Amino acid sequence: MASSPETLHDRLGELSDLGAAGALVGWDRETVMPPGGAEGHGEILATLERLAHERLADPGLGRLLEAATQAGGQDAAIARVVRRDHDRATRIPAELTAEIARTTAAALPAWMEARRDADFARFRPHLERQVELARAVAACFPEAAHPYDALLEDYEPGATTAQLRTVFAQLEAGLVPLVEAIAARPAPAPLPGPFPEAAQRVLALEVAAAMGFDAEHWRMDDAVHPFASSITPSDVRVTSRWDEQDLSGLLAVMHEVGHGLYEAGVDPALARTTLGSGVSMGIHESQSRLWENQVGRSLPFWRHWHPRARELFPSLAGLSAEDLHRALNVVHPTLIRVEADEATYSLHVILRFELEVALVEGTLAVADLPAAWNDRMRELLGIEVPDDAHGCLQDVHWAHGSIGYFPTYALGNVVAAQLWEAARRDLPGLDDALAAGDCAPLLGWLREHVHRHGRLLDPPDLVERAAGGPLDPAPLLAYLEDKYGALYGLPR
Amino acid sequence: MASSPETLHDRLGELSDLGAAGALVGWDRETVMPPGGAEGHGEILATLERLAHERLADPGLGRLLEAATQAGGQDAAIARVVRRDHDRATRIPAELTAEIARTTAAALPAWMEARRDADFARFRPHLERQVELARAVAACFPEAAHPYDALLEDYEPGATTAQLRTVFAQLEAGLVPLVEAIAARPAPAPLPGPFPEAAQRVLALEVAAAMGFDAEHWRMDDAVHPFASSITPSDVRVTSRWDEQDLSGLLAVMHEVGHGLYEAGVDPALARTTLGSGVSMGIHESQSRLWENQVGRSLPFWRHWHPRARELFPSLAGLSAEDLHRALNVVHPTLIRVEADEATYSLHVILRFELEVALVEGTLAVADLPAAWNDRMRELLGIEVPDDAHGCLQDVHWAHGSIGYFPTYALGNVVAAQLWEAARRDLPGLDDALAAGDCAPLLGWLREHVHRHGRLLDPPDLVERAAGGPLDPAPLLAYLEDKYGALYGLPR
Structure with a gap:
């Protein structure tokens, strides 16, 4: 060369x-x-x-x-x-990486067919091979305390299986009774639609602009699966999809703009160093979730935006900010992770984490995965899985060989709540600012404590400094208990 | 590594x-x-x-x-x-390539300012440096018969300065009297507008589809300077811009789709070999020009499309296919190359070729370029250049260090006419097909004789095989004399 x-x-x-x-x-x-x-x-x-x-x-x-x-x-x-x-x-030997790529190329179409036909047997040999290869990757790092730690490292540097087990056990202990208590109360009415795509786009762009999206450096497009991608910190692209029955398109935009703001906010001194982006999937997800949930599903936010929403959607005539807030916070156990609400979402993730760890440890055989999945769904969410398409075949991750990715979704929820608690402590006027449509104080806080560091601080260090303590599920549980306690009139 | x-x-x-x-x-x-x-x-x-x-x-x-x-x-x-x-x-030493990149980075903004203010002095030192560097590139190929040959090789493999001088002299000898004769006749009326952008887009996409554009493998976007780009032969992208005063947007689309069809038509066996694209700028331009001019400015083409154009543009009510054809073939000497018509275009190119060769030979100093430009404009097109913004500062190519590129535009015109003559010989029903809106016979002929070869045949070889003889300006002159002779009632 x-x-x-x-x-x-x-x-x-x-x-x-x-x-x-x-x-x-x-x-x-x-x-x-x-x-x-x-x-x-x-x-x-x-x-x-x-x-x-x-x-x-x-x-x-x-x-x-x-x-x-x-x-x-x-x-x-x-x-x-x-x-x-x-x-x-x-x-990691080049030959192993190549073998994972080859396995994935074969696994993806097999998974698609298996999911379509709810036929786990078709996918089983591919997943067996992916698990085998994931163990081979883990074996390249014999110093890891647990083989799954070596896989986690790709998505969440510094996270360990032992720590996640502890955190997720606390989370499960808090979430399961909360979800049960909510299920015992009458469900609020959903938002009356329709929400025409064109009007949702207008609202989403206005909200995105208030968050920090500017046309000089950002663009927004449609995609089948919404995502955010920053080409450089000065060229950030978000995507969304639109459902005219609800406002999920708007909330997807807030989620993706949350990801984009993280990338756009990295210290320019880190540009072109490979450190000029988000540090982990979990911290990234904390940013998207915080904007989607702590902001986008909050009452202060809707105090500002509900007049505009009523202008754009005549079907909302007569609804108050409180009505909108209530309707956007319906809790309902579902079979499908990507349709899950804020309270049940982490339970879907805990299930996947446990099964992945067991597969990698070898304590669960791939053949026994569907039964193990269905059992845990019953325990965690109290629902029966009718077939594997609605169970262990629903996600693309395993076909993709992405073992170790799932827990970052729940970490995002945990960290978002820790950051939210810290930001509210530092910014006593935060609710008033959001109720006045002003996102700048929150964005400024996130830039200072999270965004600007890029990949320079490892996630544990970043959480410690920004939230004033280690990874901790208590703020998430307190936030959910407060929010749903008030919305559903739960006993305290 | x-x-x-x-x-x-x-x-x-x-x-x-x-x-x-x-x-x-x-x-x-x-x-x-x-x-x-x-x-x-x-x-x-x-x-x-x-x-x-x-x-x-x-x-x-x-x-x-x-x-x-x-x-x-x-x-x-x-x-x-x-x-x-x-x-x-x-x-070519890496340091020389890097120096050209650095020079270009400084030359581009200087050229923009110089053109804006019609101030050649500001651009002069940058052009002097680009000429010096072009001579340094040429010096890397001491075996070339002429230093300019080494520069041509980048854009038009196999072309020589000596050959171009001969071909362009013949072209000049035919074009100058033709343009003079046309100028002595009354000019036809321009098309009555407006041509709303949305309707032009509809027509352009219908015409593009008839040429071979399909949404599975192509897309069309807007751009300030229209271009075509094929990412791969299965992913071809054209762009256009729209002027509501005329149909130039439609003709730009036909031009760019002509480029795209060439790239899309390369033999799939050449994919990912670096030979799976057009062989030279001149042959590429022959494809775009042929569709834009020989097809898009022809009477048979408008026999098919004029009812649709009249539907889309009410201002064309009552105009016949002949009226449209006449209005799209106005000849009028202009100062600006990119606004030039089919008859005068090559004269703009001949002027640039001569000046470039003289600059590279050292027989023309950059300081004397404006005067030399203005003199040749007077001789070739009979018009006075009011300032350098409308003269030697009009094109980006020299700021870009692209010396040797210009002649390929005229080669495109010459080769297009040679191919057109050959295709008409092979396809006696070509006019009838076009008049029926059927572009398939022409596309099939071009695929067989030009497109499929990719870069496998050098341009001289390709022209020899496809047109049955070497590069020859006679077919272009005969085509223009026939066309404008009839349109302007010139004596034969």
Whole structure:
């Protein structure tokens, strides 16, 4: 090969650019690509990922990281994080990565057919292979206290199986009785529709603008599965989909803009260092969830926005902010994770976490997964799974080989509540600001305590500094108990 | 660096994917990118280009090309073309390429200001540097018969300065009296507008669909400067802009779809070999020009489309196909190349070619360029240049360091007419087909004789085989004399 860039920053700039190119190809595929482009986009993405992996694993990068660590200062702090990426790229053999890619390519269509026909047997051998490969990845890190820790590291640096077990046990202990108590109360009426797509778009763009979306640096498009993607911190793209029966499109936009604000708010000094993005899936999800739930499903928020909503949706005539707030906070156990409400969502995640850990440990066989799933659904949410399409076949993650991802969804809920509690402590006027349509104080707080750090602080360190303590499910439980206690008139 | 792909096809696949990623980033920049993304997109593109250059110049690729050449067969044919790219990448020093990029980065804003203020002095030092660097590039190829030949090679493999001088002299000898004769006749009335943008879009998409645009593999967007870009042969993107005073938006779409059909029509066996695209700028321009002019400005085409145009544009009520045809073929010498009609366009190009050659030879100093430009405009088109913004500052190419590009525009006109003559010979029913709205016979002929070859045949070889003879301006002159002779009632 011809000469590689000589300095650490040139190397990291190159890696960042490859990542940004991949992000753009991925965004394009989900939004504007003509369908015929799918195969080509797949090949482009594979090549960009291979090149990035090659560069990341390069021994020359290792030497530059060593030198930066010796030299100290900001570059040493950057090198600490990149070193971890480099070690990971070095320790997982290229052949194993390639085998996971091949397995995934076969598993995805098999999973789609299996889900369509509620036929777990069709997916079973593919999942067995993915679990086997996940264990092979874990085996590359024999120093891990638990093999699942090595998988978690990809999505949530610093998280451990032991810690998650503790946190999730506390969460389960609080959530199960809360959901049961709510289920015993009469359900509020849903919002009267319709909510025409065009009017939802108008409202969503106005809300997004109030949050911090600006047309100079952002864009919004439609996608089958809403997502956010920042090509660079100055080019942030969110997507949504629209259901005319409810306001889920608006809340999806708030969720995705929450992700986007995180990426847009990273310290510009971290641009093109590979540290200029969110630090983990869990912290990312804390940002999207906080805007979607703590803000978008709050009464102060709707005090400001309900006149505008009534202007745009004639079906809301006569409804108060309180009515809107109540209707957007219906709690109802469901079979499907992505349709779950704020109170039940984490229970879906806890179930998946437990099953994943057992699969990786080898204490649960893939063949026994459907029964184990259905049993836990009964225990956690009190509902019966009619078939595997509505049970263990519902999510794409396992077909994708993404084992270790699920817990980050619940971590996002936990951390969002911790941050929300801290922000309310620091900003006594926060409710009044939101009720006046002013999101700037909250955004400023999140920028200062979360966004600007990019990947420079590991998640445990970030939570400790921003929330004033370690990962803790108590604020989430207190927030949900307060909110639903008031809404459903539960005994305290 | 870690291991590179082992086989020639893997290497070429990687190079193709890097090119496709760059094409997508470039398309995004001109169509959907939020303005704040410009700097990041520039960095991504620079990295992708640097990586592609590094891979192209790699000695390992040289060895694989050598082996493929020895082995013979289709791979040897592919290796012949790639070898030329490899040699070029190897012979131009990386430092010279970087210096051209730096010079261009400074020259572009200086050119914009100079053009805005019609102040050539501000651009002069930048152009002097670009000419110097172009001569340095040419000096890397001392075997070239003329230094300008080495520059042409980037845009039009196989073309020579000597040949272009001959062809352009013949063209000038035919075009100047033709344009003079037309100018002596009364000008036809322009089309009565307005042509609302929405209706132009409808017509343009219907015409594009008749040409071969299908939504499964193509998309159409707006852009400030219309262009076509194929990410892969299955993902082709065209752009247009709209002027409600005329039908230029429709003709721009036909032009860009002409480019797109070329890329979409390459033999799939050449996909991901770096040969799966158009062979030169001149041959590419022959495809766009043929659809725009020989088809889109022809009477048979309008026989089919004029009822639909009258439906969409009430201002055309009462106009016949002949009226439309006449109004779309007004000839009028203009100062600005991009506004030039079919008869005068090549004269603008001949002027630029001559001046570029003189600059590279050193027989014209940059300081004397404005006067030389203005003199030739008077001789070729009989018009006075009021200031340099309407003269030698009008085009971006020289600020861009793209010296050797201009002649390909006129080559496109020449080759389009040669292909058109050959296609009409082979397809006696071509006019009737077009008059019935059927573009398939023409597209089939172009696929067979031009598109499918991709970069496998060099332009001279392709023209020889497709048109039955070498590059020849006679068919273009005969076509223009026939067309305008009839339209303007010129003496034969």
